[in-house]
Amino acid sequence: MKGILTAVVLVGCVGAACAGDEYSILYKCMNGDVTFNHKNHQRVLDDCKKCHDGVPGTIPAFDRPAAHTLCKGCHERMGAPSRCIECHIRANTTPAL
Numbered sequence: 058m059k060g061i062l063t064a065v066v067l068v069g070c071v072g073a074a075c076a077g078d079e080y081s082i083l084y085k086c087m088n089g090d091v092t093f094n095h096k097n098h099q100r101v102l103d104d105c106k107k108c109h110d111g112v113p114g115t116i117p118a119f120d121r122p123a124a125h126t127l128c129k130g131c132h133e134r135m136g137a138p139s140r141c142i143e144c145h146i147r148a149n150t151t152p153a154l
């Protein structure tokens with residue numbers, strides 16, 4: 058499933074190093090949509106290479122297994138939100154963060 062860029066606001070960026078600094082990506086999922094806050098992750102993790110091999114940008118073949126390996130894998134290692142409903146938010150539920 059293709060992610061949808063919800064807010065592309067590249068403020069104050071000079072050069073490719075800060076490309077993608079400010080946006081969230083919405084992944085539409087049948088079991089509740091997932092919002093990935095790219096900016097927050099960059100700030101907390103402070104290393105593009107934790108998610109991007111080589112040149113930062115789209116991640117090849119980013120699908121369900123890849124997302125779960127990357128997103129859930131790191132969350133479990135770092136004690137970040139790892140329950141299904143902490144990533145998959147149904148419109149009628151409150152995020153249990």
Ligand code: HEC
Nearest residue numbers: 058084086087091119120121124128129132139140141144
């Ligand atoms: C850390 C975040 C995270 C957690 C925790 C997580 N998921 Fe996901 N999941 C994602 C992302 C991101 C995608 C979207 C991948 C894509 O579409 O490219 C996804 C996709 C899916 C899909 C495919 C949905 C569709 O419409 O194609 C299913 C089903 C799914 N997850 C089930 C689960 C279940 C069940 C759990 C708990 C055991 C879970 N996920 C936990 C992030 C997460």
Ligand code: HEC
Nearest residue numbers: 060074076077098099102104105107108113114115116119
């Ligand atoms: C926690 C993981 C993570 C970190 C850390 C991270 N990114 Fe990303 N980035 C992603 C994901 C996931 C996508 C969307 C991939 C997709 O859907 O194909 C993305 C997409 C991008 C894109 C493409 C946006 C577009 O327009 O398509 C750029 C550019 C980017 N990241 C730059 C960076 C830079 C620069 C850094 C470091 C300062 C960084 N990223 C750190 C996960 C991360």
Ligand code: HEC
Nearest residue numbers: 091092093094097101107108127128131132135137143144
């Ligand atoms: C390399 C580690 C790492 C990866 C990869 C990662 N995360 Fe996270 N994520 C974290 C950490 C650490 C936090 C807690 C951040 C905080 O406390 O502000 C977090 C927090 C979150 C949150 C809750 C807070 C927020 O920013 O909205 C969501 C939702 C989330 N991540 C989704 C994702 C999704 C979806 C992916 C994959 C596209 C992903 N994460 C990949 C480390 C990671």
